Amino acid sequence: MCQLLGMNCNTPTDIGFSFTGFRQRGGGTDHHEDGFGIAFFERGETGKIGLRQFHDNQPSHLSPVADLINQYPIKAMNVIAHIRRATIGEKNNLSNIHPFVREVWGEQWAFAHNGQMTDSFIRRTERLHDNGNAEHYSPVGTTDSELAFCYLLNRLKATFKSRPSDEALFAFLTAQCRYLSANGLFNCLISNGNWQLAYAGSLLFYLTRKAPFGEAHLSDGEMSVNFGDVTTSKDKVTILVTIPLTTNEKWQQIAVDECVVFQDGDVVFKDTPSKKTYLSIEDGIALARSVGASV
Amino acid sequence: MCQLLGMNCNTPTDIGFSFTGFRQRGGGTDHHEDGFGIAFFERGETGKIGLRQFHDNQPSHLSPVADLINQYPIKAMNVIAHIRRATIGEKNNLSNIHPFVREVWGEQWAFAHNGQMTDSFIRRTERLHDNGNAEHYSPVGTTDSELAFCYLLNRLKATFKSRPSDEALFAFLTAQCRYLSANGLFNCLISNGNWQLAYAGSLLFYLTRKAPFGEAHLSDGEMSVNFGDVTTSKDKVTILVTIPLTTNEKWQQIAVDECVVFQDGDVVFKDTPSKKTYLSIEDGIALARSVGASV
Numbered sequence: 001m002c003q004l005l006g007m008n009c010n011t012p013t014d015i016g017f018s019f020t021g022f023r024q025r026g027g028g029t030d031h032h033e034d035g036f037g038i039a040f041f042e043r044g045e046t047g048k049i050g051l052r053q054f055h056d057n058q059p060s061h062l063s064p065v066a067d068l069i070n071q072y073p074i075k076a077m078n079v080i081a082h083i084r085r086a087t088i089g090e091k092n093n094l095s096n097i098h099p100f101v102r103e104v105w106g107e108q109w110a111f112a113h114n115g116q117m118t119d120s121f122i123r124r125t126e127r128l129h130d131n132g133n134a135e136h137y138s139p140v141g142t143t144d145s146e147l148a149f150c151y152l153l154n155r156l157k158a159t160f161k162s163r164p165s166d167e168a169l170f171a172f173l174t175a176q177c178r179y180l181s182a183n184g185l186f187n188c189l190i191s192n193g194n195w196q197l198a199y200a201g202s203l204l205f206y207l208t209r210k211a212p213f214g215e216a217h218l219s220d221g222e223m224s225v226n227f228g229d230v231t232t233s234k235d236k237v238t239i240l241v242t243i244p245l246t247t248n249e250k251w252q253q254i255a256v257d258e259c260v261v262f263q264d265g266d267v268v269f270k271d272t273p274s275k276k277t278y279l280s281i282e283d284g285i286a287l288a289r290s291v292g293a294s295v
Numbered sequence: 296m297c298q299l300l301g302m303n304c305n306t307p308t309d310i311g312f313s314f315t316g317f318r319q320r321g322g323g324t325d326h327h328e329d330g331f332g333i334a335f336f337e338r339g340e341t342g343k344i345g346l347r348q349f350h351d352n353q354p355s356h357l358s359p360v361a362d363l364i365n366q367y368p369i370k371a372m373n374v375i376a377h378i379r380r381a382t383i384g385e386k387n388n389l390s391n392i393h394p395f396v397r398e399v400w401g402e403q404w405a406f407a408h409n410g411q412m413t414d415s416f417i418r419r420t421e422r423l424h425d426n427g428n429a430e431h432y433s434p435v436g437t438t439d440s441e442l443a444f445c446y447l448l449n450r451l452k453a454t455f456k457s458r459p460s461d462e463a464l465f466a467f468l469t470a471q472c473r474y475l476s477a478n479g480l481f482n483c484l485i486s487n488g489n490w491q492l493a494y495a496g497s498l499l500f501y502l503t504r505k506a507p508f509g510e511a512h513l514s515d516g517e518m519s520v521n522f523g524d525v526t527t528s529k530d531k532v533t534i535l536v537t538i539p540l541t542t543n544e545k546w547q548q549i550a551v552d553e554c555v556v557f558q559d560g561d562v563v564f565k566d567t568p569s570k571k572t573y574l575s576i577e578d579g580i581a582l583a584r585s586v587g588a589s590v
Binding site for chain 2: 042044045046048049050051052053054055056057064065068071072090092093094095096097101102103105106107108129132135136137138139140141142161162
């Protein structure tokens with residue numbers, strides 16, 4: 001339910017420009033006004049990744065917490081943000097606001113979801129929890145999204161006793177996302193601070209900005225940036241979003257049921273269904289509405 | 296290492312006054328300037344508790360994130376805050392900034408520590424992790440504090456397959472805190488949003504404000520509040536802190552190795568050693584220095 005924004009780059013980058021447009025959709029240019037959250041993975045002096053999160057139950061276009069994010073630029077390697085339009089779970093309750101975070105093998109994993117899991121998935125997965133068969137992670141709030149995240153992580157921990165290689169991990173996560181997508185409408189972003197995984201169940205776009213940098217104009221506000229003025233020639237910054245944020249750049253659509261993983265701004269893993277399907281934005285919105293979700 | 300601040304109340308309360316004094320100790324009136332963190336447990340409309348956290352690697356007396364907390368009053372049922380003076384773990388790295396949070400049986404648990412675990416505890420506990428004998432929780436950062444928190448939670452999950460009663464839980468946590476206190480200098484605050492547990496290894500004070508409310512003067516700044524103006528007669532608010540925050544109120548000291556749990560502003564559990572010891576503030580600071588921690 002709602003909209004996703006992600007960033008993955010090869011140098012600490014301020015997401016301010018993209019966030020300025022995105023937050024307008026939380027009650028300004030669009031109706032996702034039931035709170036927002038953003039997780040920043042920042043690299044310390046020794047290279048160690050730290051996470052901090054900001055959540056607010058105010059609409060992002062008005063939120064003082066969102067104002068802070070624009071006024072106090074945070075340079076991060078990975079960001080996941082989410083604006084919420086409540087369909088399942090108490091509106092405005094902080095425990096229902098994405099991104100959700102869990103520690104996995106000593107890493108913080110952040111997750112945000114856009115879509116809607118089926119009633120039968122929810123019932124089945126809740127039963128696993130009630131029967132004590134989901135021992136590692138349990139949802140704190142009442143969303144289908146956090147339930148799906150916990151399902152995925154419980155499967156992960158049940159399958160691997162210790163952290164597998166990235167290659168094995170990405171293949172496993174793709175398979176789990178395919179399962180979740182077969183049991184609902186499931187677009188998601190997941191990051192451990194080093195990589196960011198994007199799975200498209202319906203709508204998800206990305207754009208990699210690198211030299212030569214040009215100018216970008218926001219679709220949701222009167223703002224332009226010439227990235228040539230604020231970057232070096234080595235910078236590579238990938239932005240992921242449910243619906244493109246700028247009007248004059250070429251966004252790449254992720255195919256339905258395609259899984260793409262980014263690291264240092266580059267695609268490092270991709271698993272594409274043999275038959276590629278792309279939904280138009282209108283069809284993606286209609287699909288979300290038909291299952292009771294929102295885009 | 297560092298200082299702790301906690302709040303537990305029977306009605307959603309803004310911690311602004313206490314936080315105003317406390318944040319001054321992060322680089323203003325004291326030297327705890329290696330970042331700060333604060334976790335707010337807020338009650339939603341249906342009574343469901345949600346958590347949000349703010350972390351910054353700037354000194355709290357100057358931090359724009361701390362400014363936001365003063366300017367955007369958050370009414371919470373439980374709060375845990377921590378200002379850091381780095382002794383173990385990279386200075387200023389976000390992954391080393393308390394409070395640390397883990398999900399336990401579908402509840403968010405926040406933890407902050409003041410003290411210093413012994414080298415032998417650290418080595419022994421790291422070995423447990425390396426040998427795969429600490430399967431549920433692992434530290435993300437490099438502090439002894441997060442290691443102690445993970446140790447405690449791994450023991451909890453290894454002992455109870457599902458959530459025990461609060462009574463059994465508090466007795467178990469007291470025993471674990473005693474063990475940790477025997478293996479280092481260990482003052483901590485833990486909250487699941489409903490209750491807040493305080494364990495004193497050296498210095499920890501609390502104060503319960505209730506009707507008839509009076510005026511309070513901060514020790515770390517020129518600020519006074521008449522709580523009678525901002526409360527109702529039913530309000531009950533307990534503040535916990537390493538060193539008292541006000542000059543004109545009677546703070547209650549927690550004895551060395553005493554464990555006290557608060558709910559709705561009241562003491563609901565207490566386990567006191569048969570021989571009560573209280574350190575003077577000077578002796579507590581000297582003890583912290585002698586083990587390489589800071590107060």
